Amino acid sequence: MEEVKADYVIVGAGSSGCVIANRLSADPSVRVVLIEAGGPDRNPWIHVPVGYFKTMHNPSVDWCFKTEPDPGLNGRSLEWPRGKVLGGSSSLNGLLYVRGQPEDYDRWRQMGLEGWGWDEVLPLFKRSEDQERGADDYHGTGGPLSVSNMRLVRPICDAWIDAAQTVGYRFNSDYNGATQEGVGFFQFTARNGRRCSAAVAFLKPVRNRANLRIVTHAHVQRVRIEDGRASGVEFVGADGTAHFAAADGEVILSAGAIGSPQILMLSGVGEADHLQANGIAPVCDRPDVGRNLQDHLQARLVYKCTGPTLNDEVRSLWGRGRIAMEYALYRTGPMTMAASLATGFLKTDPRLATPDIQFHVQPWSADSPGEGVHPFSAFTMSVCQLRPESRGEIRLRSPNSQDAPIIRPNYLATQTDRDTVVAGIKIARKIAGAAPLAEKIASEYRPGPDVEDDDGLLEWARNTATTIYHPTGTCAMGTGDHAVLDARLRVRGVHGLRVADCSIMPDIVSGNTNAPAIMIGEKASDMIAADRRSACRETG
Template sequence: MTQSPAHTFDYIVVGAGSAGCVLANRLSTEPGVSVCLVEAGPSDRKLFPGAYIRTPAGIIRLIANPRWNWMHQFEPQPSSADKPIPCPRGRVWGGSSAINGMIYVRGHRSDYDQWEAAGNRGWGYDALLPYFQRSEHFEPGPSPWHGQNGGLNVARQRSLAPVNAVFHEAGAQMGWHYNDDFNGAEQEGYGAFHVTQINGERCSAARAFLYPALPRTNLTVFSETLTHRVLLDGSRAEGVEVSQGDRTFTLKARREVILSAGSINSPQLLLLSGIGPAEELARHAITQRHELPGVGQNLQDHQDIVLMYRSDSDLGYGLSLRGVLPLAAAPFQYLAARRGPLTSNTVESGAFLRLHPADAAPQLGLIVAPALKNQPQRLIPVGHGISLHVAVMHPKSRGRVRLRSADPQDRPLIEGNFLSHPDDLHTLVEGFRLVRRLAATPAFTKRLQGELVPGPNVSSTAQIEQWIRENLGTVFHPVGTCKMGNDPMAVVDDQLRVHGLQGLRVADASIMPTLVTGNTNAAAIMIGEKAADLVRFLN
């Protein structure tokens, strides 16, 4: 590779994802401060991927596309039938907020209070609520739980499929209570999700926070630029080494380097920089610059299974003689009024449910999809049906991220270690049975035509457990690999500073000590908001 001269900035933010876009915006509001944002993927302002990203249903073109997705995967492991499990992460402006299901769920109050109780000052729910509110414009209207002037537009869905009304009726028959706002006073219950959309289009972190900051002359964005490692001068981060095409060059930071590359790539970068456990670095002949045994450890994700049911053609989307007409009309509905199936996030309603009344927070997350789960080779499934996802919200299994090699171009090794804790399997068995009870309610019985997956032959506890192991997935919410805390395995402190180093922070979902109850995008944006304050107030 050819070499290029160094560029110097006050702050370097690595990763233009959910937290990184917020940081780039907030830090660059001060005219005298120079900010550099480095993103491995392309801009989303081109026709492609822009058209797919803006169109909510375009997720089916994004979720498995290596042009805009890192295409990570969890390694095959015995606890999950030795099968690889996809771990998609966005590689484009907006990061995973550009390719996700757009569900806006913050989690349960107790999630954050637990972080604070573990010694992370300022990370309890009451202290964090203003950061959620700062980022948000809640389109349904004023609410004590929501913000009105932020860049992230949070809206009701415009064109819910008919299955949602049936699910709501079935939820009432199950004895659950209806919840019109999972981010309000109480999270438990069933209802339709609020989504990060504006005028029927996706509102990614790039659209919400990066676009408004682009005209500022003190913000520089490097796209399609891969960060190789953090450069250290003794115990201080002084910049990063990056490559763009066939050039490799250095970006220097006068004040701080902030890693916002996500739960997979942030620990990878620390390890490539010689920051981490000695044994892991020695495996790849990387000189250790700083011992930090927790780097890459504590990996968690919401482990998930999907049951599928054949339904009549009016319930959801699919390919059939009767179903072709609504699909054919969808582009015209979308172009004319931003309504119809193309506004669907494909996972429209759900529920958060306690297994026991004494549980501090819901233990199960349920998602209803208005189609059979897509196969990789087919955008729209043949025939009509629905998919019912159920996931364990507070897994006890822990995995890790390791290096495959010392080459920054190589994807890291991701070991989920899913179902290694017996409680997680037990929770999913309970969730499996709950989904079957839901499908057997009068509301669903009159619309469904039989269970396709796994089918009635899977009925005993042993059969259910084996099927779960063989069909396990996740809801694409990896967190925890640069854990915040003060114990020996913590990577950052409650100011998000990497323990034992100066001028280096991590600010993304990797700092979460434990998973939140629900989707992680809202929490990642909140982390960006809080990190911006920590950086500005402590410098």
């Protein structure tokens, strides 16, 4: 077995892992190995903002996970794309830059997780950011991650924002600013019309550092734990041979909310009975590994329009040619489009302290990215519940690391979740019926005018709603002995092992998860470096 040695071995070159690799290797005395199951981000569609139409569901860069049949969705299984490439899901996602609400992080601190309050994480968001709008109390400039305003304007999205204001929702020019509530336009992670993934932002500028080794096409089998300490990572290389990355300092799992709990369980860290049932000897009985799975479920309303939308532009050969030419010459036009243009963070009940639903408004419609647009003029209003109560789980399918784990999201399992999705659909319809949007709508295509009462709307959601690609919470921080991680992201019961990705969230944030994942990488790197300095002082 070939062996490589480092101070820190990072598993997963996604949003968090790229940040950690960058920050830790900034110290030339620290040796860092970054292990990624996928390959380099050479697919040209990765770097075109609208390229998610080509990369999602592409097994060369996507894990192509699929959930188990879900009772809350009337037994449907959903495809769960996750990035298998440098940059991870930030190389496939819709580029939307959303931090969540300050209250999300203050709630974590109120759980006893010191260091995770809003005033403590805001500087980390700002440190990463190179905000096109400039620096202020809420934004930073000069960081590796480019955050830009939309380069595409479409009248149907402008009309949606105007209609939302007509029915009483206020305009908000910066949902990442003083308050999240209101309607406006998305910010997105792009630079000059090109995707700014975590790999582009954090890895590409430092990939030639002598103390940083990036290993791609490396499938991790397990973390080797000896005498209660993580000593390194066993993985299979592209040539099929076994390798071992020895960690003199720590192993950091940044494999995401699906990969990180799976690797922990394969390594003997998890619920003892479940591990034994899969032929794995328990090293640390930690029942909550893989539990607490949360995701944002989206109900996608589609409206046929009286005038042309992006559907019409991309259905003709001439239209596609014009779009390609505009992008090639000016880096503008539909090929610079993020997953959505307009957004709204709204309350289903005015008595709520903060918004509980989010809209993603798109000047096109399709059954799913990658399947092509509908053959008619239309736009989409996607609405999701920001803080679902339902909790699912990740379980091993087998002791073979090559077998995808069992994913049980457990959507719509609580009355609050069911009531919120119905209320969100009703708000979408209210906005659709207001000027000036109503004049641009020919008819409601989905769910359709025949679906009227609450039971019918809920049933439609069960039959059609889908993931918005935000799995979190499966290796959650906590203060009790039951928690997988402590507030410094250390795995309880195992020395020298941390997790740093969206799986660490005790509660999902109120919005898209890529920006928080990058912040988690910043936070983890600070804590690791601080612990290293402390250890050095103790040893003289």
